[in-house]
Amino acid sequence: MNILLLGAGGREHALAWKIAQSPLTSALFIAPGNAGTALCGTNVAVNPTDFEAVKNLCVSNGIDMVIVGPEEPLVKGIYDFFAADADLKTIPVIGPSGEAAMLEGSKAFAKRFMNRHNIPTAGYKEFDNENYTEGVSYLTEHSLPIVLKADGLAAGKGVIIAQNHVEAMAEFELMLQQAKFGDAGKKVVVEEFLRGVELSVFVLTDGKDYLILPEAKDYKKIGIGDTGLNTGGMGAVSPVPFADELFMKKVKERIIEPTIKGLQQDQLDYKGFVFIGLISVDNEPYVIEYNCRLGDPETEVVLPRIKNDLVEIFDAVAKTKLKDIKLEIDERAAATVMAVSGGYPGNYETGFEIDGLDVLNEDDVLVFHAGTTVDGEKILTKGGRVLTVTAYGAGIPEAVRRALKILEFISFEGMYYRKDIGFEFKHGEEN
Known part of the structure; x- marks a missing residue:
């Protein structure tokens, strides 16, 4: 199967890494990709929102499936573009229709959806x-x-x-x-304003059935102890210790199932990921927001914990056969720590060479590129969030320690990362 993956961040590198492992993958193209995705397939300089260019790429390379990483192409209607085009309509797109993607594209649309289907959220x-x-x-x-x-x-x-x-x-x-x-x-x-602890729950649906993926918690603030400005995400951990069986039962019954049924009742075409941003208020789950794709950097801890062939799962989504898939989840914890450019999330410079990427010799440690580019033999910074290091561990503290150990060997001018990812789970999580 020839697969096209749209996007250029850490999420896309994690997706490319997982897709490339599948025996069902004949060729993988990433548009536009980064220095990390180039290790998994072929990068193509195409803007994901230039639908005509995406079409030409699909036709010229015999693409059999399109997987959409970021939200913008989805909100702008790439699913509908393919469905309406005679040359493309047989190519499955993993992602919702433009109307369904308004769950992320419009906060008001999402709130009305939640109210209509009695899904708990803030007034x-x-x-x-x-x-x-x-x-x-x-x-x-x-x-x-x-x-x-x-x-x-x-x-x-x-x-x-x-x-x-x-x-x-x-x-x-x-x-x-x-x-x-x-x-x-x-x-x-x-x-x-709801006061509580946030987490992210990810669901993959074929429009009829669904799978609940491993949950994660990300860290948005730039500073130690969740202080300072918001960023796109400085790290993430999975699983989330307080999301126990009872809490997740509430999430499934009160939020996930009404969401999937609501999509069906509202006749919204949805074959893809549903990101549910939750907050636990006194152990009761409320929806903060929906996203119509995987989160970043949560993807970098969620996908490594999924043992299944991801392309086989996507094929089941395309064929509305997700009920036949049984997820296998790695019981180990995973943690990812994001290395960012100096000055981020404010003004920052790019174009600095990244050193130390060739010294990775730890088992079960992964480096995912976010804002990187290739210049001859060098890999350079090309964004505010540059790369993440993901590691497994018996518990969150061990996974974080292993990720931080690898980051000591990686460097670029102005590099910064938080050393306290998972800080609230430091004690009692080693077993």
Whole structure:
């Protein structure tokens, strides 16, 4: 099977690494890919949102399946583009339709979906410039803190947690009247603040049946102890110790099953990943958000724990035969630590050579490239998040220690990483 994988980050390298292991894979193309994906297949300089270029790539290389990594092509309707094209309609796309992808593409769409299908989530109201005055009144009476979310895709920056009413009003005005987030902020969702511990649950569905993948917890803050600015993710761990059998039973019954049934009832075409961002409030799960793809860097701990042939699973999704698949999960913990460019998530420079990638001699340790590129014999930095090191362990602390040990041998100018990933699970997790 000739497979095309769209994307260029750490998620895509992890996917490429897993896809390349399958005996069902004849050839793997990654568009545009990075220095890491080049080790697993053939990188092609095609923008995933240039659908005509993607079509030409598929036709010229006899592609049999397309796997979509990032959200933007999905929200822009790549699934529908393939379905409507005579030359492409027989090629399965692993990912939802454009309408279904609005679960990620529009916060308001997602909240209405959750309310319609009685899925537990924070209370909310949505506002735009037409009911701006009503929104101001609503904010003045809202309990603190107040969560404001830009409705559309805002590159992970569209969520503001205001600690007082003055800050909330200022952000509300900036988002709606000053276009702080551009078109993404033409509508604003105002939510109640939920206090608890977050985790990510991943589901793969063929539109009828589903598999629950290993859960994960990521770390968004740049600084030690979850301090400082938000990033795209500084690391992740799996499994999540507090997500025990009872908690996951609640997640399955109250969230996953209503979500899958809701997609069917609303006649939303969905063959792909459903990322469910959850928060545990006194051991009760609530949905914070949906994403229509795998998370990053969670992918780098979730996929290494799946023993199955991933291409066989994707083929079952395409053929609506997911009920025939039984997941096999590695019982070991996995942890990944992200190395980032100096200055990230603010201003940073790229183009620095990465040293030490050839000294990896630990068993069961993986390096996934995120923002890298090849320049002759050198591998250079090409983004804020540069690479992750994933390691297995008997528990989370051991896995983190092994990942950090490898990072000591890798270097590039300005390199920074958090040394406390999984910090809240340091004690009692070694067995």
